[in-house]
Amino acid sequence: xxxxxxxxxxxxxxxxxxxxxxxxxxxxxxxxxxxxxxxxxxxxxxxxxxxxxxxxxxxxxxxxxxxxxxxxxxxxxxxxxxxxxxxxxxxxxxxxxxxxxxxxxxxxxxxxxxxxxxxxxxxxxxxxxxxxxxxxxxxxxxxxxxxxxxxxxxxxxxxxxxxxxxxxxxxxxxxxxxxxxxxxxxxxxxxxxxxxxxxxxxxxxxxxxxxxxxxxxxxxxxxxxxxxxxxxxxxxxxxxxxxxxxxxxxxxxxxxxxxxxxxxxxxxxxxxxxxxxxxxxxxxxxxxxxxxxxxxxxxxxxxxxxxxxxxxxxxxxxxxxxxxxxxxxxxxxxxx
Numbered sequence: 087x088x089x090x091x092x093x094x095x096x097x098x099x100x101x102x103x104x105x106x107x108x109x110x111x112x113x114x115x116x117x118x119x120x121x122x123x124x125x126x127x128x129x130x131x132x133x134x135x136x137x138x139x140x141x142x143x144x145x146x147x148x149x150x151x152x153x154x155x156x157x158x159x160x161x162x163x164x165x166x167x168x169x170x171x172x173x174x175x176x177x178x179x180x181x182x183x184x185x186x187x188x189x190x191x192x193x194x195x196x197x198x199x200x201x202x203x204x205x206x207x208x209x210x211x212x213x214x215x216x217x218x219x220x221x222x223x224x225x226x227x228x229x230x231x232x233x234x235x236x237x238x239x240x241x242x243x244x245x246x247x248x249x250x251x252x253x254x255x256x257x258x259x260x261x262x263x264x265x266x267x268x269x270x271x272x273x274x275x276x277x278x279x280x281x282x283x284x285x286x287x288x289x290x291x292x293x294x295x296x297x298x299x300x301x302x303x304x305x306x307x308x309x310x311x312x313x314x315x316x317x318x319x320x321x322x323x324x325x326x327x328x329x330x331x332x333x334x335x336x337x338x339x340x341x342x343x344x345x346x347x348x349x350x351x352x353x354x355x356x357x358x359x360x361x362x363x364x365x366x367x368x369x370x371x372x373x374x375x376x377x378x379x380x381x382x383x384x385x386x387x388x389x390x391x392x393x394x395x396x397x398x399x400x401x402x403x404x405x406x407x408x409x410x411x412x413x414x415x416x417x418x419x420x421x422x
Contacts, residue, residue: 128159128168131265141260147181150197151261153213161221165262166231170224171217173258174198174239177251183211236348255350256416279375279386281401283307298327302399304337304371307388308360311373312417315358338369340415350416355383361411383408
């Protein structure tokens with residue numbers, strides 16, 4: 087009896103230790119994964135009370151976007167799924183239920199230009215049903231949540247150009263935000279401004295940081311912020327030089343790096359985006375902390391000349407006109 091009791095106690099201790107270990111593993115896995123936002127915080131959109139126009143789209147088009155969002159909500163695909171669905175429909179039909187195809191797909195119909203193999207004509211011409219058909223196939227794409235949005239859409243739609251949908255991502259993000267009446271926690275920073283950059287020094291004295299850019303430069307500071315906003319503040323990093331800008335590290339080249347990857351960019355500033363300056367010399371990048379009510383943009387940056395014109399590899403903030411940067415680069419890998 088004593089042996090049996092001891093065995094039971096040992097078994098219980100082992101089970102307890104394994105449970106604690108699994109909890110720790112799950113905690114650190116979720117932290118290292120960079121999942122800095124919830125994908126389930128969505129709600130049904132009432133289609134009877136939509137604006138007459140928003141972001142250049144009519145109420146008819148916005149109604150179709152709302153149908154797509156509602157189907158994604160019902161299927162538990164979260165705001166990221168909503169945005170991919172709306173982006174795809176913008177790229178395929180400009181959010182209109184088209185009763186015709188094109189030269190490549192003469193039998194394509196509806197919001198997503200789905201061909202005969204997708205379903206009946208009635209199904210493809212119904213916004214909700216066609217959205218469900220799209221999302222069912224999207225769910226069959228392994229790891230779709232972690233793909234670039236245009237790549238996830240391409241895996242479903244098989245467009246000749248895998249980057250076709252990237253140009254519609256920014257608009258889709260705006261439409262989803264407007265119709266949902268919420269600010270997606272993935273769509274920008276909620277942290278207070280301040281110098282949280284951990285790698286002080288200059289390139290002459292310190293060389294390259296763990297992120298692969300020179301210490302104290304604008305590029306290294308922005309790379310840090312991209313990682314921070316993805317929930318990663320220590321190695322293994324989610325984004326380093328070779329992943330972000332393999333075509334070159336200077337700020338001047340960040341715009342072409344975003345084009346190289348097919349990541350979204352545009353002219354609209356948003357918290358958490360990168361203000362990109364294609365200016366003389368090495369160019370410049372900064373972090374958009376806030377967009378003010380008057381349309382100006384509050385940015386944080388490193389290695390920008392101070393009031394005396396001196397560049398000292400230090401932290402600065404500025405409020406600038408939204409049109410001053412060459413453009414805005416949005417966080418990669420579905421951060422918007």
